[in-house]
Amino acid sequence: MAGAALRLEAEINYKLASMNLVHLLPVGNIDTALLESVSRSLPESLPVRCEILAFPFDPAAVYHAERQQFHSSEILQRMQPLATRSWRLLAIADVDLYIPILTYVFGEAQIAGPCAVVSAFRLRQEFYGLERDEDLLRERLLKECVHELGHTLDLRHCQDYRCAMASSHAVEWIDLRESTLCHSCRSWVEAGRRFDVA
Ligand SMILES: [Zn+2]
Numbered sequence: 001m002a003g004a005a006l007r008l009e010a011e012i013n014y015k016l017a018s019m020n021l022v023h024l025l026p027v028g029n030i031d032t033a034l035l036e037s038v039s040r041s042l043p044e045s046l047p048v049r050c051e052i053l054a055f056p057f058d059p060a061a062v063y064h065a066e067r068q069q070f071h072s073s074e075i076l077q078r079m080q081p082l083a084t085r086s087w088r089l090l091a092i093a094d095v096d097l098y099i100p101i102l103t104y105v106f107g108e109a110q111i112a113g114p115c116a117v118v119s120a121f122r123l124r125q126e127f128y129g130l131e132r133d134e135d136l137l138r139e140r141l142l143k144e145c146v147h148e149l150g151h152t153l154d155l156r157h158c159q160d161y162r163c164a165m166a167s168s169h170a171v172e173w174i175d176l177r178e179s180t181l182c183h184s185c186r187s188w189v190e191a192g193r194r195f196d197v198a
């Protein structure tokens with residue numbers, strides 16, 4: 001019986017250790033400082049913890065030469081087998097993402113989880129011919145991470161333009177958003193018990 005009790009204890013410890021744990025998956029040669037900034041700031045916006053995974057995801061296979069972009073839905077598909085031990089698996093990229101019906105996307109997520117991907121590529125001021133601003137980049141990336149994680153928690157787009165779940169088709173809209181959920185989105189997540197409680 002001791003063996004069974006130990007196994008049960010190990011299982012419980014594993015469950016506690018993986019509660020609300022977001023694994024951050026580096027894509028290609030994403031800047032480590034950006035990953036670390038997400039890892040530090042995400043727990044201030046959502047009741048989660050972060051861990052940066054050591055193995056990067058190679059996006060070469062989802063590159064489409066005819067568009068010179070990377071297909072975000074294919075990234076999500078390829079992440080699926082990696083997500084079996086993750087509460088949420090969030091890929092952070094620095095390449096131009098798209099889905100076939102749109103010119104580009106800032107990120108994409110599986111509604112109700114567990115995988116999501118965001119990219120810093122179009123969040124940089126330099127992309128728009130403006131002066132580099134690292135603080136603004138980190139802020140935008142955080143907001144995008146909260147937004148896509150929100151989708152993995154089954155949240156849809158919110159009408160409140162300040163909410164992290166507001167839709168955004170341009171970077172200016174991201175700047176209007178807060179990095180947190182509005183009261184109504186937060187209540188919805190709490191009512192649906194989307195976060196693990198010990
Ligand atoms: Zn969205």
Ligand SMILES: [Zn+2]
Binds near residue numbers: 158
């Ligand atoms: Zn909202």
